[in-house]
Amino acid sequence: DAGVIQSPRHEVTEMGQEVTLRCKPISGHDYLFWYRQTMMRGLELLIYFNNNVPIDDSGMPEDRFSAKMPNASFSTLKIQPSEPRDSAVYFCASSEQPGRQGAFFGQGTRLTVV
Amino acid sequence: AQTVTQSQPEMSVQEAETVTLSCTYDTSESNYYLFWYKQPPSRQMILVIRQEAYKQQNATENRFSVNFQKAAKSFSLKISDSQLGDTAMYFCAFMKGGSQGNLIFGKGTKLSVKP
Numbered sequence: 001d002a003g004v005i006q007s008p009r010h011e012v013t014e015m016g017q018e019v020t021l022r023c024k025p026i027s028g029h030d031y032l033f034w035y036r037q038t039m040m041r042g043l044e045l046l047i048y049f050n051n052n053v054p055i056d057d058s059g060m061p062e063d064r065f066s067a068k069m070p071n072a073s074f075s076t077l078k079i080q081p082s083e084p085r086d087s088a089v090y091f092c093a094s095s096e097q098p099g100r101q102g103a104f105f106g107q108g109t110r111l112t113v114v
Numbered sequence: 115a116q117t118v119t120q121s122q123p124e125m126s127v128q129e130a131e132t133v134t135l136s137c138t139y140d141t142s143e144s145n146y147y148l149f150w151y152k153q154p155p156s157r158q159m160i161l162v163i164r165q166e167a168y169k170q171q172n173a174t175e176n177r178f179s180v181n182f183q184k185a186a187k188s189f190s191l192k193i194s195d196s197q198l199g200d201t202a203m204y205f206c207a208f209m210k211g212g213s214q215g216n217l218i219f220g221k222g223t224k225l226s227v228k229p
Contacts, residue, residue: 042219042222098217099147099166102209105160
């Protein structure tokens with residue numbers, strides 16, 4: 001398996017623009033997580049899905065952020081409108097058995113909002 | 115709420131030496147898991163080792179081992195025979211047992227292995 005695949009690797013956008021981050025989890029993994037990493041706040045969970053259903057979205061910063069998982073092999077994280085404080089590395093991770101395996105992370109998307 | 119604390123922002127070690135990274139956590143849960151992740155400059159998050167709270171035996175993976183002290187809520191990582199490729203950020207993480215699958219991370223320790 002190729003692992004968790006995220007696209008794009010890097011994204012530079014202007015404030016106010018819509019940004020869509022994409023993730024393909026490892027086949028067979030029922031759990032999918034979106035994390036954000038910043039220097040100030042470290043790694044924080046934004047939202048996670050189990051069997052394509054959002055289970056906990058309490059980490060989503062505000063209404064500008066939305067995440068979807070239309071099927072078992074694809075998820076998106078959308079920011080609309082984007083702001084400079086959204087600049088961060090966004091990780092997608094997946095797992096079949098989180099307690100036994102932890103989570104397998106993608107390479108991350110570095111988002112810069114100017 | 116659970117918290118994870120890594121009190122050493124940066125550490126360095128000579129190649130081939132042993133280094134221990136500290137981690138403490140706070141929880142009222144009895145069933146949980148603990149993890150160490152490595153993040154090299156490539157940015158990839160890599161699982162190093164995991165520990166189940168109900169197991170008293172400390173986990174070991176090759177040169178990596180943990181010292182799990184449940185009563186003290188301590189979960190340190192020992193790296194033996196350090197290699198240049200071990201240079202990375204190391205994150206300690208907590209996960210509740212049961213159906214909860216999300217990881218709660220500490221702020222990380224930047225480890226530099228010097229030749």
